[in-house]
Amino acid sequence: MSGTEFERIARYFAPLADEAALGLSDDAALWTPPYGKTLVLTVDQMVEGVHFLPDDPPGCVARKLLRRNLSDLAAMGGEPDGYLLTTALRVDTPEAWLAEFAEGLARDQKRYRIELFGGDSTSTPGPLMASVTMIGCVAPGAAWRxxxxxxxxxxxxxxxxxxxxxxxxxxxxxxxxxxxxxxxxxxxxxxxxxxxxxxxxxxxxxxxxxxxxxxxxxxxxxxxxxxxxxxxxxxxxxxxxxxxxxxxxxxxxxxxxxxxxxxxxxxxxxxxxxxxxxxxxxxxxxxxxxxxxxxxxxxxxxxxxxxxxxxxx
Amino acid sequence: MSGTEFERIARYFAPLADEAALGLSDDAALWTPPYGKTLVLTVDQMVEGVHFLPDDPPGCVARKLLRRNLSDLAAMGGEPDGYLLTTALRVDTPEAWLAEFAEGLARDQKRYRIELFGGDSTSTPGPLMASVTMIGCVAPGAAWRxxxxxxxxxxxxxxxxxxxxxxxxxxxxxxxxxxxxxxxxxxxxxxxxxxxxxxxxxxxxxxxxxxxxxxxxxxxxxxxxxxxxxxxxxxxxxxxxxxxxxxxxxxxxxxxxxxxxxxxxxxxxxxxxxxxxxxxxxxxxxxxxxxxxxxxxxxxxxxxxxxxxxxxx
The missing domain is CATH 3.90.650.10 (PurM-like C-terminal domain)
Incomplete structure (x- = not known):
């Protein structure tokens, strides 16, 4: 990672991080799932110009990204616990865009009682992209198929x-x-x-x-x-x-x-x-x-x- | 998803999928982790032109993507179980690129005894991108920090x-x-x-x-x-x-x-x-x-x- 990425993670994402994320300062997150549950796992990505419009409010982009994944869990009868996030930002993505994006994540983390477990941040010469891997639980055998x-x-x-x-x-x-x-x-x-x-x-x-x-x-x-x-x-x-x-x-x-x-x-x-x-x-x-x-x-x-x-x- | 994406998933990714992935035909994957373990969770992405060169062999790109994530688990003392994959392919990404990419995944799944739990596939007007969320286990309290x-x-x-x-x-x-x-x-x-x-x-x-x-x-x-x-x-x-x-x-x-x-x-x-x-x-x-x-x-x-x-x- 570049210095800018470390700073961005510290400023915008570390405050969102759960105990499992270890302050986003380790190689991976550690999370002990509730006893006797089956995990429900899903991942979804959003590409600027494909899944959202360039002038969509960044907070809404963040929240929709979480909600699309939450919806996948809902469709299996699962309850969410936390998520991992990737962002690929353009060099010219304004700092304010990221600030609003992170604020949107914070709002929906609270609303749905989920935590940020970890993530990866990079730069891209192409359209802005983000993905969320959502992890939740369901009672064994109870998931709808x-x-x-x-x-x-x-x-x-x-x-x-x-x-x-x-x-x-x-x-x-x-x-x-x-x-x-x-x-x-x-x-x-x-x-x-x-x-x-x-x-x-x-x-x-x-x-x-x-x-x-x-x-x-x-x-x-x-x-x-x-x-x-x-x-x-x-x-x-x-x-x-x-x-x-x-x-x-x-x-x-x-x-x-x-x-x-x-x-x-x-x-x-x-x-x-x-x-x-x-x-x-x-x-x-x-x-x-x-x-x-x-x-x-x-x-x-x-x-x-x-x-x-x-x-x- | 578009019809092309359904076909690509069926052709290239479904054969890689574990039982947990439910044939990649459900909203999310279901996986029951081993009893009494702490999960180790990490995600990493690779962007064409940033993390790999456009003419790098696709099979190597796939394997390096898995291995970077496996390395994060190794750095915590964790053992891998499976992964979720995202791909964002350009419209002009040749079918052969994807075939070699999937073959690379298959080789390293076997080598490291890991399974594909699920994923998401989309198109992008920008550089080709892929990410892996790797999930593994460690004994409680045993992870290196x-x-x-x-x-x-x-x-x-x-x-x-x-x-x-x-x-x-x-x-x-x-x-x-x-x-x-x-x-x-x-x-x-x-x-x-x-x-x-x-x-x-x-x-x-x-x-x-x-x-x-x-x-x-x-x-x-x-x-x-x-x-x-x-x-x-x-x-x-x-x-x-x-x-x-x-x-x-x-x-x-x-x-x-x-x-x-x-x-x-x-x-x-x-x-x-x-x-x-x-x-x-x-x-x-x-x-x-x-x-x-x-x-x-x-x-x-x-x-x-x-x-x-x-x-x-």
């Missing part, structure tokens, strides 16, 4: 679907967003971590690439199909106001970080109750008749999509 | 020092390397993982930024100084043949991934024995007289350096 859905299970989703995709369209100037709702949802998703759904879910995935594509992952891994009704897919008030012409964008756009849950019929009431204040909506069911995702419009006709999932900027 | 050195401890180093730095000079055309020895050491360091040194070491660090700088990290963290003799610092036959004019480059150049060990006087003989076929050399001692690293030349005079550590390409 994409392969667990069974024919007859209901398809539930949390929250509302498609706001982040409309946020991307708004950033491209294709959609009015005077309230800032879509931008907010694109910049700062709400990972559905910590829902007490043990025993109520056969399979889960988070909506990162788009509802249709991610539901397809459950189907493919579980060897079932799914039939959902577009009219049941929950939309925010802003998305409803934007109109039906954005329906396909909502159903196939990524970055929502809501959960798709496969729930057995006898657990539906308990699921709704367990979700508490987090909205959860039944949008269809899994079926043994095919291995496809079928989306029906309000007239009961099968919808065709020009694309099923997210593409980079 | 940079802060453990005491006045009177001997300074030992494994292997030979400075070959990787001379490899960088050779790549720049400043040094003859007809045997290819320096290039080999730059491309493929040998992490000193698995040495049975429990109880024989007070502190350790791996030489990633340069002998003088990294020894300085132990000193600063331990609140001691160190006096080493340049003439005792082990050099390869090729480095000796290159001549004394390369001495400063050898002592301050990075990327060796040898270990610096602080060893109590009564453990020196046991340390030599425990290292077995891995060469280990005493080059000086830690001292309570100052907090500096003092390097003495063959005439016993203190050497001054124009730089103490590694700079990027």
């Amino acid at each position: 994409r392969s667990g859905a069974r024919a007859g299970d209901a398809v539930f989703v949390t929250g509302t679907i498609g706001d982040a995709a409309l946020g991307l369209e708004a950033a491209r100037g294709k959609l009015d967003d005077s309230s800032g709702h879509f931008r907010e949802r694109r910049l700062l998703p709400e990972p559905r971590i910590g829902l007490p759904l043990a025993g109520l879910v056969h399979a889960a995935i988070d909506v990162s690439d788009g509802l249709v594509q991610d539901l397809g992952h459950i189907c493919r891994n579980s060897g079932v199909g799914a039939v959902i009704e577009a009219g049941l897919v929950p939309a925010s008030a802003a998305a409803r106001a934007a109109g039906e012409s954005w329906l396909e964008a909502r159903l196939t756009g990524g970055d929502d970080y809501e959960l798709i849950l496969a729930t057995p019929p006898d657990a539906e009431a308990a699921l709704r109750k367990a979700c508490g204040l987090v909205p959860v909506t039944k949008i269809g069911h899994f079926s043994g008749d095919s291995d496809e995702v079928v989306v029906l419009d309000r007239a009961g006709r099968r919808m065709a999509f020009t694309r099923t999932g997210w593409r980079h900027f | 940079r802060s453990g050195a005491r006045a009177g401890d001997a300074v030992f180093v494994t292997g030979t020092i400075g070959d990787a730095a001379l490899g960088l000079e050779a790549a720049r055309g400043k040094l003859d390397d007809s045997s290819g020895h320096f290039r080999e050491r730059r491309l493929l360091p040998e992490p000193r993982i698995g040495l049975p040194l429990a109880g024989l070491v007070h502190a350790a660090i791996d030489v990633s930024d340069g002998l003088v700088q990294d020894l300085g990290h132990i000193c600063r963290n331990s609140g001691v100084g160190a006096v080493i003799e340049a003439g005792l610092v082990p050099a390869s036959a090729a480095a000796r043949a290159a001549g004394e004019s390369w001495l400063e480059a050898r002592l301050t150049g990075g990327d060796d991934y040898e270990l610096i060990l602080a060893t109590p006087p009564d453990a020196e003989a046991a340390l030599r024995k425990a290292c077995g076929l891995v060469p280990v050399t005493k080059i000086g001692h830690f001292s309570g007289d100052s907090d500096e690293v003092v390097v003495l030349d063959r005439a016993g005079r203190r050497m001054a350096f124009t730089r103490t550590g590694w700079r990027h390409f």
Whole structure:
């Protein structure tokens, strides 16, 4: 590492570090996981111009990076403990960018009760990049898998679907967003971590690439199909106001970080109750008749999509 | 993720994946660590043009990425279990590059008995990048820290020092390397993982930024100084043949991934024995007289350096 990198780590990252990180001054972090737990491990990266826009607020970039990873843990039923961070900054990345980025990390560390275990910082001649490896725990055998859905299970989703995709369209100037709702949802998703759904879910995935594509992952891994009704897919008030012409964008756009849950019929009431204040909506069911995702419009006709999932900027 | 990324993951990375990785088809990996162990966690990234040269063999880039992380574990006395990988490939990165990269990972997974737990793949308009988060174990309380050195401890180093730095000079055309020895050491360091040194070491660090700088990290963290003799610092036959004019480059150049060990006087003989076929050399001692690293030349005079550590390409 260069002297600048040591100084940056001391100034911005060391204050975020947990006891396990040993002040970020050792070769590696030391962490003793809780007794008798299985670890849940995931990593995600964000590239400027690919996963975020150059003028996105740095604090939001940091928080979204954490939240994307938290969402992956949520989709397995895991609880987060801590993370490792990499940053690759351009030589001309302003100090203020890093300061705001670190402040965003600090905010969400507190919010989600997670700690910085360690990291690596470097310079790059290319676009700014950062990655997070998130580590959490789950009771042995309790993790939800994409392969667990069974024919007859209901398809539930949390929250509302498609706001982040409309946020991307708004950033491209294709959609009015005077309230800032879509931008907010694109910049700062709400990972559905910590829902007490043990025993109520056969399979889960988070909506990162788009509802249709991610539901397809459950189907493919579980060897079932799914039939959902577009009219049941929950939309925010802003998305409803934007109109039906954005329906396909909502159903196939990524970055929502809501959960798709496969729930057995006898657990539906308990699921709704367990979700508490987090909205959860039944949008269809899994079926043994095919291995496809079928989306029906309000007239009961099968919808065709020009694309099923997210593409980079 | 895009369709190309799914295909690449299925083709190149899924065959490398452990049971914990769930075929790389879930949101996160699940891994139950061995009972009663403390985890050792580290992450390192490599950027094309910064940490490796565009025409370095992709298999070597992959193996060096793993080995740099393995070396961090070795410097804490840890044993590796598995890793998470990120790759950010350019649109014009040839398929063959990725194939060779994956083959390099496979070779070193076998060599070091580690597994791929999970990962993330994206595209970038910038230089190719990859990172590895390595996860391993150590007995509780047994990890070596940079802060453990005491006045009177001997300074030992494994292997030979400075070959990787001379490899960088050779790549720049400043040094003859007809045997290819320096290039080999730059491309493929040998992490000193698995040495049975429990109880024989007070502190350790791996030489990633340069002998003088990294020894300085132990000193600063331990609140001691160190006096080493340049003439005792082990050099390869090729480095000796290159001549004394390369001495400063050898002592301050990075990327060796040898270990610096602080060893109590009564453990020196046991340390030599425990290292077995891995060469280990005493080059000086830690001292309570100052907090500096003092390097003495063959005439016993203190050497001054124009730089103490590694700079990027």
